Each structure stands twice: as C-alpha cells, then as structure tokens.
Amino acid sequence: MKTTAKFEEVSHGSIWLIALRSSLLFMVICGIAYPLASTGLAQLIFPHQANGSMIKDSTGHTVGSELIGQTFADPSFFQGRISSIDNDGAGSGSGNYAPSNPELLKRVKDSIAQWEKENPKVPVSELPVDLITNSGSGLDPHITPASAEVQIPRISALRHIPEEQLKQLVAKSIEGRDLGVFGEERVNVLKLNLELQKLGSK
Amino acid sequence: MDILQICIVIAVLLLLVKPVGSYIYHVFSNEENRTDKIFGPVEKLFFKIIGLKNRSGMNWKKYALSMIATNIILVAVSYLILRLMGGLPVNPNQTGNMEASLSFNTVISFMTNTNLQHYSGESGMSYFGQMIVITMMMFTSAASGLVIAIAFMRGITRRGGGMGNFFEDFVKAHTRVFLPLALIVTLVLVGLQVPQTLEPTVTVNTLGGAVQHIAMGPVASLESIKHLGTNGGGFFGVNSAHPFENPRPLTNVIEILSMWTISAALPYTFGRFAKNRKQGWIIFSAMMVLFVAFLCLTYFSEKSGNPLINQLGINSTQGSMEGKEVRFGVAQSALFTTVTTAATTGSVNNMHDTLTPLGGLAPLAEMMLNVVFGGKGVGFVNMMMYAILGVFICGLMVGRTPEFLGRKIESREMKLIAIAILAHPFIILVPTAISFMTHLGTDALSNPMYHGLSQSLYEYTSSAANNGSGFEGLGDNTVFWNVSTGLVMLLGRYVSIIALLGVAGSLSRKRTVPETIGTFHTDTKLFGGILVGTVLLIGALTFLPVLVLGPVAEFLTLK
Numbered sequence: 001m002k003t004t005a006k007f008e009e010v011s012h013g014s015i016w017l018i019a020l021r022s023s024l025l026f027m028v029i030c031g032i033a034y035p036l037a038s039t040g041l042a043q044l045i046f047p048h049q050a051n052g053s054m055i056k057d058s059t060g061h062t063v064g065s066e067l068i069g070q071t072f073a074d075p076s077f078f079q080g081r082i083s084s085i086d087n088d089g090a091g092s093g094s095g096n097y098a099p100s101n102p103e104l105l106k107r108v109k110d111s112i113a114q115w116e117k118e119n120p121k122v123p124v125s126e127l128p129v130d131l132i133t134n135s136g137s138g139l140d141p142h143i144t145p146a147s148a149e150v151q152i153p154r155i156s157a158l159r160h161i162p163e164e165q166l167k168q169l170v171a172k173s174i175e176g177r178d179l180g181v182f183g184e185e186r187v188n189v190l191k192l193n194l195e196l197q198k199l200g201s202k
Numbered sequence: 203m204d205i206l207q208i209c210i211v212i213a214v215l216l217l218l219v220k221p222v223g224s225y226i227y228h229v230f231s232n233e234e235n236r237t238d239k240i241f242g243p244v245e246k247l248f249f250k251i252i253g254l255k256n257r258s259g260m261n262w263k264k265y266a267l268s269m270i271a272t273n274i275i276l277v278a279v280s281y282l283i284l285r286l287m288g289g290l291p292v293n294p295n296q297t298g299n300m301e302a303s304l305s306f307n308t309v310i311s312f313m314t315n316t317n318l319q320h321y322s323g324e325s326g327m328s329y330f331g332q333m334i335v336i337t338m339m340m341f342t343s344a345a346s347g348l349v350i351a352i353a354f355m356r357g358i359t360r361r362g363g364g365m366g367n368f369f370e371d372f373v374k375a376h377t378r379v380f381l382p383l384a385l386i387v388t389l390v391l392v393g394l395q396v397p398q399t400l401e402p403t404v405t406v407n408t409l410g411g412a413v414q415h416i417a418m419g420p421v422a423s424l425e426s427i428k429h430l431g432t433n434g435g436g437f438f439g440v441n442s443a444h445p446f447e448n449p450r451p452l453t454n455v456i457e458i459l460s461m462w463t464i465s466a467a468l469p470y471t472f473g474r475f476a477k478n479r480k481q482g483w484i485i486f487s488a489m490m491v492l493f494v495a496f497l498c499l500t501y502f503s504e505k506s507g508n509p510l511i512n513q514l515g516i517n518s519t520q521g522s523m524e525g526k527e528v529r530f531g532v533a534q535s536a537l538f539t540t541v542t543t544a545a546t547t548g549s550v551n552n553m554h555d556t557l558t559p560l561g562g563l564a565p566l567a568e569m570m571l572n573v574v575f576g577g578k579g580v581g582f583v584n585m586m587m588y589a590i591l592g593v594f595i596c597g598l599m600v601g602r603t604p605e606f607l608g609r610k611i612e613s614r615e616m617k618l619i620a621i622a623i624l625a626h627p628f629i630i631l632v633p634t635a636i637s638f639m640t641h642l643g644t645d646a647l648s649n650p651m652y653h654g655l656s657q658s659l660y661e662y663t664s665s666a667a668n669n670g671s672g673f674e675g676l677g678d679n680t681v682f683w684n685v686s687t688g689l690v691m692l693l694g695r696y697v698s699i700i701a702l703l704g705v706a707g708s709l710s711r712k713r714t715v716p717e718t719i720g721t722f723h724t725d726t727k728l729f730g731g732i733l734v735g736t737v738l739l740i741g742a743l744t745f746l747p748v749l750v751l752g753p754v755a756e757f758l759t760l761k
Contacts, residue, residue: 019271031338038423042398067445089416096675098653136443183451184531
C-alpha cells in the first residue's frame, strides 16, 4: 500500500483551502490583469483598431465605424443588406427565420417587390440573394460586388452620374479575399457611399 | 475557391497537431524541459500563493474533488458578482444587476465551458462582469477540462493509481498554455481590427443622417480565450458574426484554428503518454473522418440554398445567405459551424437557426455524438469511452476478455461507461420532451412546425454537450429555460467527467496483461473503423428518431 499512502498527504480540508486560494489568484490574473494588460498593449500598438476603426467623412466628422453597417433609406445611396434591428450598433441580432418559416418567405417577397419598384431597369433574375436576406449580425457592413453593380442604374438615374463612372467607383471599392483565398470578395457600403458623396451632383 | 480555402485551413491544422500535441505532453509530463526556465519562476510564485506545499500525486477521487471544489468556489463568487454588478466599478454603460435565474444559468454556463448565453452582452453585462466573470471563467473552465483529459491519460497509461496533482496541472494549464497563447492571439486580433478598449459605447451621426450607437469594449481579450478555451460565449449577442468580434475572413480562420488546434492535438498528446503515437493518430483519424462527413453535409446543403427562395427567380448562386455575413460567404460559415460544434466551442459566425435543414442537422449531430474532437479535454475523454466500448464489443464477439492498452476491461469500468453513455441522451431527450408538455417551453419557440422541435432539441443538446451555441430565435431568458438548461449543463459536464476519471483510476490500478497472439490491437486502421462504427451505431440508435421528427422532416417538406 505504499503508493496509496502517498496520496493521503493532501487532506480534504486543505484541498478546499488551496481551491479557494487558487480561485482568487486566477480571478485576479485572468479576470483583471490579463484584460487590462491586453487593453494597455492594444491601445499602445494599434490605437485606431482598438477603438473600433472609426471612419471620417471629407469634412472630418466621424460618421461611424467601417466595420458596422448603416441604414441608407435614401435610394440615391448604395444600400446594404436587410437588418432586422435597423443596424442598431448598441444591440445586435438577426430575425432568425428558419428556412421553412412562412414569415421569411413573406419578407423576401416584399423585398423583391420593393426592389422591382425602385429598380425598374434591372431584371429580378440579376438580383443577388445577399441583398434581400438578413445578415447574421444585423450589422453586416458589406455587400457582394454583384449587389453593388445592380444598384448602379438606379443611382445613376437619381444622381445624374454616368453609369460608366459608377462602375469604375464600384470596381475600385472591391475588397479582395484575405491573402487572396479566404472569404469572399466584398464591397464596404459605407466607404462606397462616402466616395459616392465626393462625386457630388444630385 | 470554396473547397480550396477549406482544404488550406484543414492542412494548417494537420501541420499544427504534432508540435502542439508534443508541447502539451511536455507541459504535463512533469519532466524537465526547456520551457521551465521561462515559466518555472512564475509557477513557483503561484504555488506559494495558493499554498501548494507538496505536489504529490492524487488518486482519482482526490483529483476530481479538487476540480469540483475549485469550480464550486468560482461559481459562488461569480454569482455574487453578477447579482451585485450594477454597483461595482468599471461599468461605464451603467448596466444593472443580473436577475437570479439568469445569473444561475450564466455562471453554470461559463463554469461548465458551455457558454450558453441567455443574456445579450451589449446590454446585460458590465465591462467588469465581462472581465472578472466571463473572461476569467473562460480560462478556468478550459483549464479544468484540459487537466481532466491529462489526468485521464496518465491514469490509463501509468501504473499505481496516480493521476497527477490537480493544482499543479491547473496552474500550468494557465501559465504555459492559455495565458501566453491568449495574449498573442489577442494582439493579432486587435491588429486585424477587433476593438479592445474600456471606453463606453460611441454615438455617431451617420452618413444617412441617423444617430447610431456603437457598442464596443474589451472585445479582443475575450475573443481570443473564447476560442482557445473552446468556450464560445460572445462579447456581443450575435457572437462571432458581429463585425467587431470577427471583422474579416482572416480573423475567422484564426478563430477557427484557435478553437480547433488544442482539441485536435490531444489524441497526439495521448499517443505520447501511451508511448504509442500510432494509437494517437488512429483516434485522431476517426475524429477527422466524422468531421469531414459533417462538413460536407453542411457545406453542400448551404451552397444549394433554400429551395423556397431559389424558386423566386432571383440570382441565388451564392447559396443560403439568410443569417450569414457577406465577408464569410458559405465556405467560411460552413467551416466555422462544423468546427464550433465539433470542438464544442459554441461560438457562431452565422445564425444556426437559419441554416438549411440538413445544414443544421450536422451541428446538431456533432453535439449529440460529442466526440468529434470535442471541447477542451472532454471530447477526447468521450472518444476514449467509445474506444473502450468498441474494444468491449469486439471482445464479446470473439469471446475474450477485452483489453485496452494492456489492461483488462471488466464490469466496474463498463458500468461507469454505461452511466456516462446513457446520461448524455437522457439529459437531452427527457428535457426536450418536457419542454413540449408545458407552455413554459412551447411559448419560447419562434418557428412553427418541425423547426420548432429542432429549436428546443438544439438548446438541450447544446447544453448537454457543453457547446453553448443556440438556435437563437428561441426566447430562452425565462426561469424555466434558465433553470432547466442550467441543470442539464451541470449534469452534462460533471457526470461524464467523474465517471471517466473513475474508469481511469480503476484501470491504473490494474496489472498489465502480457501481449499474446490473441491480443486485439487498438492501433490499427481496423480499430479506427470499429471506433467510427461504434460511435455512429450508438448515436444513430439513440438520436435518429428525434432527428427524423425535426430537421429531416423539415427537409422533406421544404419544397
């Protein structure tokens, strides 16, 4: 029984005491020291990113974060994806409609009807699915390049800017896949609209 | 491009398994090695602070008691903090105290490494709570799970009943694994635009002329340990779908590898402990085969989209985009979903509730099996349970006393394993059934018909597997759901841990049986096949009926 005798050195009482002391130790280390150290280092090395990647317009006003989607009710702007929370950055969430949920089908049909009304020149068969579906976060800042391109005829008509010029603008705004392979090609709607505003003429 | 980017991530994982597995082995083999110079002095200080005078080995009961004692104390203190949060410091957004049943659910959820969240981080948790309760428990619960797996490995590979010293392992899991890794990943994430600040919510006037409030906070430091520790609880309500938690595809890849690598490396670590690396690779391969099968199911199902929407005549070549983010698309979303439910992390980068029926079946099935890599330690231990069961079944077929790693498997071990195997379906199916018998349960469902069943089933499966993801449409912040899922999480975590430590303790006291010509080798491809077969057989027998009622029925009727 030599081997078992060795285990008896730690009594049950001292296990609870050590457990208490290690709990407190790791509350301080992991719960206070680690996040504060991370914050300090992050603010020192990457201040712009650590504070939410805020973005300014041409007059120097902060107009939002490049990572957080915004609602553009005015049809002369490029529009982002559907957001069931109206891009409220203080919350987040999606409608969470299951594929079989009748509410989903109804919402999508309504979106298509509205699209047809606002974009009579573009056939529905060219309307990309990301433009009429709810994003996961409700804050998706991006649309696919195709979703930007199909909006060009509408914006061109409303702003009296030649389609060719808008096509170049969209092409310039396309962000590639990360490291050339990961994720999808995308267009940041807020950044695109800031560029659009610079073109003026409405 | 979709398939290519998925294959690259898997290839990087394969390259990481060996170095990470070896590193973990060296951390816990307690033999001298180079890293002692760096971490030794800090650890000595920590041992002194916690009053650990001798680091002698513990038997399995002492080891389990030490873990449970630590967990109970952490739960008690954290509960108090959440209840009093409104009056505590570092609360720039003036978040109030948390309600009792929600606090109960939250502390259990984070202590059991589940991270089911019935609160929304933006509004329900102060920065102080995010740090000292949430971030802290992400470390301590991950460390608890990891050291349990290590103790199990020691138990079944060593002789004499010693499982190691819990507190020594617990400290080392922090100092040598989670803290340094978390700090590095945090800084990389901040560099890639994940916020890390103590400033309150920012208010801006948008380009479109509206007022927008933008919540942020110490996100990156939580995000890194959330994945490294396979925790999964988000800083924000929508978790890693939120552009601040996961701003680009590259952060998505980093988060996937963070949650996957340690779990995937543990079979290799086991191979080192067992002095039989091939044994480790066979177990790894069994996990990988199951993983790839589920990944294919989710990917192809999502890529083919929702037939109801496809019929509307729009351009739906992207696949199902409801509940997904444009930057991730179908490929990075399907991969994240399959990994997060395999590694039982429970973070989500797309809304699982909106997955196509078969796309949602895969994550559900992975959590039901609970052995495809699995969470910090626990998944590995569960896979070993099936390995022993597989050996037992084979032994019965040829009429020999089954052996595993040279030790006889006898009735005591099989009884404990039977408890662990039966507990998992019991705590999923019984509460799901109960939730349908009362309006307290059915009122929470946000979808009609078959998908409603899937919602409730997913919630309890996720709780039992300590995953924590949800079909988030469920209105689950009520006393009924908080308490019932809280109990399921407790049982899901501790019953199998205690039973399997018991198995390891019992095996470690056994004499090694000499190898003969009749010995059934467990480090062969044949055994890998038997292992996969055992897992699928038990899983199918248990869960197929309920899967047919939920996702399969939804799939068949979606036309």
